[in-house]
Amino acid sequence: MKFKITVESIKTVEEITGYWQNQDYINLMERFNFPDAGTLKPENLNEMLQMAITDFEPNEAAAIVLNYKLSERLNEGQIAQISNDMLLDKVSEEYPEIDLHYDLFNINQLLHKAYNGKFPNAKAIVADFSMVSSEGYEGEITKEMVLKSFNNGLSDGNLIKRLFTEQMSTDQKFTEAEAVIWELNTEDSISFTLITSEYWLNKQDILAPEFEGECLLPKEEETE
Known part of the structure; x- marks a missing residue:
């Protein structure tokens, strides 16, 4: 199926709004031995967490946050390794399991x-675009459909296009x-906002x- 894609804007960001919730800040402060975190005003939580974090060595702090967020996916050895690697490399771009990159x-x-700045500064992109079917498709637009449809508009040097040529x-x-x-968000199934790593997509990758865009789905998906 074919779609008309219009890229409205692409901006680079260094943090993703909404990923960390106030309860995360409170939970993390408890792990960093900050007393009575639950009594703080919400607007002070982030700043106070940063103060609590810096009472620890960087690799120790990294291990605490990794354990809080990813203990169900990573074992102690993996957490110890990543907590040290993070000080040297952009692990969020290089870790082999890409579903952990976010x-x-x-x-x-x-x-x-x-x-x-002791940890490398990774970046993400937020892209606003519209995606209108040329063939009257009114079903759900998935992440798979978006990437396949973007193929025609990306430079040959784009990493997604190079690593996943067949897909x-x-x-x-x-x-x-x-x-x-x-993240892929929409309110009307026409205008979308996607968030991904600058490692996967950047402004220079968009040709126009x-x-x-042409989206070729597996046969069983087309017939559902």
């Missing part, structure tokens, strides 16, 4: 801010799309603000 990005940026340009299933696009 969490690792937000963990990294929390620590980057608290330690004034992007044929009817092969693109399961990795769920991890590549971190308007283009026709």
